[in-house]
Amino acid sequence: MANEAAVSAIDVRAAPMPASASASASRFDPRRHPWLAALAATLAVVGIWIATGTTPVALVFLWQWTPALLRGLLTNIEISVLAMALGTLAGLVVGALSLSPLRALRVVTRWYVQLFRNAPVLVLIYFTTYVFPFELRLAAWTVPFPDWIKVVAGLALPTSAVVAEIFRGAIQSIPSAQWEAAQSLAFRRGEIFRLIVLPQCLRRMLPPWMNLYASITMSTALASLVGAHDVVDTAQIASNTVARTDFTVLVYFTLLGVFFAYCYPIARATRALERRHARH
Amino acid sequence: MTGGSLLAQAVAAIKPLGLNYAFLLDLGERQAFLRGLVVTFELCLLTIPCSLAAGVAMAAALTSGRGWLALPARAFVEVTRNTPTLVQLYCAFLVLNMLITRQLEGVGGNPLTPFVWVVIVVAIHKGAFHAEALRAGIEAVPQVTLEAARSLGFSQRQLLWRVELPLAVRFALPSLVNNLVDLVKMTAVASAIAVGDVTYESIMIWTQRDNVLELLLLILLYFGLLTWLVSLAGRWLEGRLRMPGYGQ
Numbered sequence: 388m389a390n391e392a393a394v395s396a397i398d399v400r401a402a403p404m405p406a407s408a409s410a411s412a413s414r415f416d417p418r419r420h421p422w423l424a425a426l427a428a429t430l431a432v433v434g435i436w437i438a439t440g441t442t443p444v445a446l447v448f449l450w451q452w453t454p455a456l457l458r459g460l461l462t463n464i465e466i467s468v469l470a471m472a473l474g475t476l477a478g479l480v481v482g483a484l485s486l487s488p489l490r491a492l493r494v495v496t497r498w499y500v501q502l503f504r505n506a507p508v509l510v511l512i513y514f515t516t517y518v519f520p521f522e523l524r525l526a527a528w529t530v531p532f533p534d535w536i537k538v539v540a541g542l543a544l545p546t547s548a549v550v551a552e553i554f555r556g557a558i559q560s561i562p563s564a565q566w567e568a569a570q571s572l573a574f575r576r577g578e579i580f581r582l583i584v585l586p587q588c589l590r591r592m593l594p595p596w597m598n599l600y601a602s603i604t605m606s607t608a609l610a611s612l613v614g615a616h617d618v619v620d621t622a623q624i625a626s627n628t629v630a631r632t633d634f635t636v637l638v639y640f641t642l643l644g645v646f647f648a649y650c651y652p653i654a655r656a657t658r659a660l661e662r663r664h665a666r667h
Numbered sequence: 668m669t670g671g672s673l674l675a676q677a678v679a680a681i682k683p684l685g686l687n688y689a690f691l692l693d694l695g696e697r698q699a700f701l702r703g704l705v706v707t708f709e710l711c712l713l714t715i716p717c718s719l720a721a722g723v724a725m726a727a728a729l730t731s732g733r734g735w736l737a738l739p740a741r742a743f744v745e746v747t748r749n750t751p752t753l754v755q756l757y758c759a760f761l762v763l764n765m766l767i768t769r770q771l772e773g774v775g776g777n778p779l780t781p782f783v784w785v786v787i788v789v790a791i792h793k794g795a796f797h798a799e800a801l802r803a804g805i806e807a808v809p810q811v812t813l814e815a816a817r818s819l820g821f822s823q824r825q826l827l828w829r830v831e832l833p834l835a836v837r838f839a840l841p842s843l844v845n846n847l848v849d850l851v852k853m854t855a856v857a858s859a860i861a862v863g864d865v866t867y868e869s870i871m872i873w874t875q876r877d878n879v880l881e882l883l884l885l886i887l888l889y890f891g892l893l894t895w896l897v898s899l900a901g902r903w904l905e906g907r908l909r910m911p912g913y914g915q
Contacts, residue, residue, distance in 0.1 A: 398818050502887070503893075505848070505852070505890060505891050505894045505895075506852070506887050506890060506891075507852040507853070507854075507855035507866075507890055508852070508855075509855040509856055509858070509859075509866065510855055510866060510883065510886050510887065510890070513866070513870070513879075513883070514883050517873065517879040518880055518883070543772035551837070574791070601749065605749075605750065605751040605752075605760070606751065607751075607802070607858075608752075608753040608754050609751075609753055609856075611753070612753075612858075612859055619740050619751075619753065619754060619757070623757075626761075632766075635761070635762060635765070636766070639754070639757055639758045639761060639762045640758060640762070642754050642757070642758075642858070643746070643750050643754055643755070643758055646749070646750045646751055646754060647746055647749050647750050650749040651745060651749045654745075654749055
């Protein structure tokens, strides 16, 4: 009641002066749009720097190196996407095998999962880098085997082990009563799996899978240690080339910021998905 | 001498399988490898309690209910969780360490070694994960329990130490152990800044001898052993700290 009265009072007061009402409605509130406010502030600072010619030297160098850093980041993203794709495919197969009725198969997959889950990612990357040959000989052709592909293989191994566990956990989290109920409705085994179990599994697997992607993306930083030209490697080259203390500080913290900017939204989306599933 | 000849026999026995462990017969390389094993073990031994302490401190800040404490802690945890350990190590070792060295040039040099930086970075990195696990544990403490403790005159600090944390640790124990297993694996990153851990010493050996597969098997075995020990200790603790009325 009181609210309505207040609103109508404002309406009455605002009615004769539509100009001021529209001005107050479109007024920019920085608390509502923190990103816009930050962007505007950054643009203003950069504008002042350019206009007065007082841009800090380290930032000028950073701007020069930005294209190279972005190319390096693209390498990281390519590695992470490929490793995730390969690892997911292999992991689904391994996960399915770990549920097989054959005991020998279950034992073998169990060992595979244990081995690659408990091995440090860095050690696996060294493994694939130094054990795999530099080029493959297929009959007459020699296919080069660049370092970044080896890193993909090194990251795909732990990915497949974790995906297998996620898949197995998701399947086992479906109550067995659903299998029985579906059987009593005369569904065949394949149909139950395809139409009833799998859709629920996919929904359950998505948040941990996204988590895994974020963690694999962060692991791609290790590629710089085995000679792949990723963003960390580029930052090191930039730091050594420019050889200024302030630039070194800036470029390494930029690196931190770049990874955060890529991984944090994924983490937020994962949490949002988890919350949504928790409600259902 | 018999020990040496036994080792030589073992190496000779494995050789037909295609695995050449001849480096074990070289005194210098064997000692380097053993030193690497010890350094990795020391890293784990030091980093685990440091990470737990960091985790408790961050969890206390996160759940303190004071905005000026909780907000920076939340930001710190999010940044730490969502950036690669290697980049954090570079930011700490190549940047902060350099700045500290510059500052302390006149007064006796920088006391912080690469080993210490690995302990600091890995402890803080995993501490952030511990903090999240503990926060979830603290939030799972029933409100009624807290009210009862408050009505018995517990202060805010006593509440945290005597009621919330003991319960939160029990709720969070599985994920804490999981984090510690991750931590053991993560110490391999020390090789990136030439701390002489097992990975680094192995690289030194295999660049000389080209016996990558043999050494990798040993490394994997060693990390398998360490992670198994951690999970064993975790399971023992879970049994020790089990609460009646929860779980099986």
